[in-house]
Amino acid sequence: MELLGMSTVLLVICISWLLLSAVWKRGAQGKGKMPPGPTPLPLIGNALQLKGKPLDQALRKISEEYGPVFTLYFGMDPAVVLYGYEAIKEALIDYGNDFAARAKIPLVEKQSEGKVPGVIFSNGENWKQIRRFILSTLRNFGMGKKSIEERIQEETRYLLEKIHDTKGQPFDPHNLLSCATSNVICSIILGKRYEYNDEKFQILIAAADGNNVLFNSLWGQLYNAFPVLMDLIPGPFQRMVQHCAKCREIVLEEAEEHRATLDPNSPRDFIDCFFIRMDQEKHNEAFDLTMENMVICSTELLGAGTETSSMTIRYGLLILQKYPEIEEKVQEEIDRVVGRSRMPSMADRGQMPYTDAVIHEIQRFISLTPVALPHAVVKDTSFRGYVIPKGTTIMPVLTSVLHDGKEFPNPTEFDPRHFLNKDGTFRKSNYFMPFSAGKRVCAGEGLARMELFLFFTSILQNFKLKPLTDPQDIDISPLEGGMNNFPQPYKFCVIPR
Structure with missing residues (x-):
């Protein structure tokens, strides 16, 4: 019996040694060496170094020992972490083409049920074509008869009515703000807005919100590190697949109605533009314009266009409650430039440096996405004396730029002066990277800035x-999490001015 026990221990030791050797061999691929980093353990990689801290704080601690470019293992897979403005700028902008691929994210593949994702998570020539099409459509088409600004202003009126209906009583702004931002992107993609209590609409919002919570949770992080094992365990990620499938069904239903009433000479929205381009490129095999890809692209854009902006607004309103003197200065500037008789417009922003600085400071301070969606290198890539093997995951830590102490004195303090010159004019900064940077910068950045x-x-x-x-x-x-910095849940009241 004792001999059997010793044999088991030896077997475990041998397997562990083989697994550790395999990990290091994978990290040593290519023509040179990977960046340094803490020694990983078999199976769990560097999980112990990340345990118990928000991800960006844990990565800051590791960077203090290993520098701005280092290697971490998430489970069995290595990732190269970029920490600080110089490293991120050099990789994503100066060497942008080499770092332009999107890394595989197991939870996303689970979400899409193995289908090729549309634009956010795709790669290669198809990604370039789809992204170029989306950017040109958003920029040039103006989304039909109404400009994007007019669509946001229209939705703002509905939102203000809903807020006014609270009649000074405490309320949680979460769902209202999600409905407002979701309706903006729905009007662009689907050509329609929904009543806030519409059943289909709430399914779309619940899926976007649920996905954010799951990606931010321990469950989501475990799934990304150990997808094969986690597939055997019942968990919330199984429900996520069902939510996403319902979203695709809603978009497909809308798309089929669009197809039946399409006028190529008068496109109404993104889906119409997609169908028109799909017909034009039907013989182009390099351009994956299919009904399935249109549904995936639309679903991605609906999800991305809902929660990030609404969460930033929700967080910003919480911050302004803490600093009523800042709220008052913003309102004084609004009254001086816009007044009370008309709605604000984007043309006003240039005359409102303090308000603009406050909005930028909200984005900088909260660092909504502490670590950008992971990139990957498209080939064996020489970078700062190392060689990063093709396909290696790249993790840019955006908080390290947004909270850079040299660019933003007292970076963990909320201070609009970070974006103001001494004479009160607005101060631009290359370190303002809430939307990431380079080839994979958020395609909806312009829309988000306008909404905010x-x-x-x-x-x-x-x-x-x-x-x-x-x-x-x-x-x-x-709230402590992984992918996003969520604000603390709260209720508040509003008083009409």
Whole structure:
């Protein structure tokens, strides 16, 4: 019996040694060496170095020992982490073509049920073609008879009505803000807006919100590290697949209606433009314009266009409750430039440096996405004396740029002066990277910037924020997570101005 026990221990040791050797061999592929990093353990990689801390804080600690470019193992797979402005700029901008691939994300593959993702997670020539098409459509088409700005202003009116209906009583802004931002992207993609209580609409919003929560959870992180094992375990990621399937069904239903009523000379929205381009490129095998890809692209854009902007607005309103003096200065500028008789417009932004600085500071301070969606190198890539093997995951830590102490003194403090010159004019900064940078910069950056300015200014033009507790007691630290910095849940009141 004792001999059998010793044999088992020896077997475990041998297997562990083989697994560790395999890990290091994979990290040593290519023509040179990978960047340094902490020694990984069999199976779990560097999980112990990341345990118990928000991901960006754990990565900051490791960078203090290994420098701005280092290797970490997530499970059995290596990733090269980029920490700090110089390393991120050099990789994503100066060597942008080499770092332009998207790494595989097991949870995304689970979400899409093995189908090739549309634009956010695709690669190669098809990604270039689809992204170029999406950017040109958003930029040039203006989305039909209404400009994007007009669509946001229209939705703002509905949002202000809903907020006014709270009649000074405490409310949680989460769902209202998600409905507003989701309706903007729905009007662009599907050509329609929904009533906030519409059943289909709430399915779309619940899926976007649920996916964000799951990606941010321990379950999501475990799935990305150990997908084969986690597939054997019942968990919330199984429900995510069902939610995503329902979203695709809704988009497919809308797309079929669009197809039946399409007028190539008068496109109404993104789906119409996709169908028109699909007909034009039907003989181009390099351009994957199919009904399935259209549904996936549309679903991706609907999800991406809902939660990021609404979460930033929700976080920003919480911050302004903590700093009522900043809220008052913004409202003074709105009253001076816009007044009360008309809605704010994008033309006003150039005359509102303080408001613009506050919105930029909200994005900088919260660092909504601490680590950018992972990139991958397209080939064996020489970088800072190392050779990163083709396909290796690249993780740019955006917080390391947004919270750079040299560019932004006291970076963990909320201070609009980070984006103001001494004379009160707006100060631009190359370190402002909330949308990432380079070839994979967020395709919806322009839309998001417009939404943030118009929604923020319109809410503050019409309402004074009234917290339920003393402003000094408001907690503006994020909920601990992995992919996003969520604001603490809260309720508040508003008073019409």
